[in-house]
Amino acid sequence: MKTKLKLSVACGIAALLVGFSVQAEEKTFSIGGDLELDLTAKDAAETSFYHGGRVKLNAVGHLKGDDYFIKGVAQPLVPLKGSDLGYDDVYLQMGRSNWDVQIGRFEGIDLFPVGKDTVAEHAGGMGTYGTNAARGRKDSVIHTAFHLKPNDAMNFELGVMGAKNTSDFDKFAAVRPAMTYKAGAFAVRAGFESVKSTPAGGTESSHTGFGVGAGFDVIGGTVNASLSKKNADDDGVDTTSVALNFTQGPWGVGYITSKDDMIGADPKLNTFFGAYTVPLFGSKDASVTFAASTSKATDVGGVEGTDDKVNAARVRFNYTF
Structure with missing residues (x-):
């Protein structure tokens, strides 16, 4: 009888422990x-009208324990124009509530948020710099980031990217530390990147860059201001970019200015944009966005007096399923 009682107690304790183990670990999938469909009209040297867009699938697996988690994400893209399939994020993430490691293809902290830029066509073929060359989402490059969250207000990220002898790069190496801090209605962000890149069959280039910015909530919306500066090595082009934008609910406006430091005249870019989103048939899962932008570039290519202007309008349909 005593043996049976001991066995029953042992079995009960084992079952209880197994039950606790099952309850402490939760799996979800x-x-x-x-779907995004864009209809765009562009008025530059020539007037053009074109469409674009994609269907993005989002598969997420999540394992959550008492003080740890493991997460896997895959986001394939099917284009609405052309036949080349792509992907947004594909990564594995694991860690605890105050730290984690992320490996794969993804984007790091945004140091240069531009707000509601549904359309922002830049004149003169000029681009902007947002301390984002090592932010992530590069084909043929592995990306790893370590996140540290000492408290609810602060977040540190250390991103490292690398590749060698791939279809896109003979060599690519980058490091990008960044941080954000939010206190009430106010937030700040700062980061730095160092990049060395040799495209397949090309020559090596390298640069360092930094980005700082702040945002604050006001009258039911959010204002963001950002500054990014790129210092290119050797004969590269140094770039300084500034972004200012305001987003409130379904609408937003923004301004981006950028300057390239070149031999001769320094090209300058000024772009204004705005967008407004309304639901389709009152649905929260379907919407249409009306957007427009205007841009002017001066001294394009370092040639004084060579200017360019571009105006654009876009209608974007979005359906989330």
């Missing part, structure tokens, strides 16, 4: 996605 979800799949969804969204």
Whole structure:
């Protein structure tokens, strides 16, 4: 009888422990996605009208324990124009509530948020610099980031990217530390990147860059201001870019200015943009966005007096499923 009692107690304790183990670990899997369809009119040297967009699928697996988690994400893209399939994020993430490691293809902290830039066509073929060459989402490059969250207000990120003898790069190496801090309605962000890149069959280039910015909530919306500066080595082009934008609910406006430091005249870019989103048939999962931008570039290519202007309008349909 005593043996049976001891066995029963042992079995009960084992069952209880197994039950606790099962309850402490939770697995979830979800799949969804969204569709974007763009209709764009562009008035530059020639007037053009074109369409674009994609269907993005989003598959997420999540394992959550008492004080740890493991997460896997895959986001394939099906284009609405052309036949080349792509992908947004594909990564594995694991860690605890105050730290984690992320490996794969993804984007790091945004040091240069531009707000509601549904359309922002830049004149003169000029681009902007947002301390984002090592932010992530590069084909043929592995990306690893370590995140540290000492408290709810602060977040540190250390990103490292690398590749060698791939289809896109003979060599690529980058490091990007960044941080954000939010206190009430106010937030700040700062980061730095160092990049060395040799495209397949090309020559090596390298640069360092930094970005700082701040945002604050006001009258039901959010204002963001950002500054990024790129210092290119050797004969590269140094670039300084500034972004200022305001977003409130379904609408937003923004301004981006950028300057390239070149031999001769320094090209300058000024772009204004805005967008407004309304639901389709009152649905929270379907919407249409009306957007426009205007841009002017001066001294394009370092040639004084060579200016360019571009105006653009876009209608974007979005459906989340």
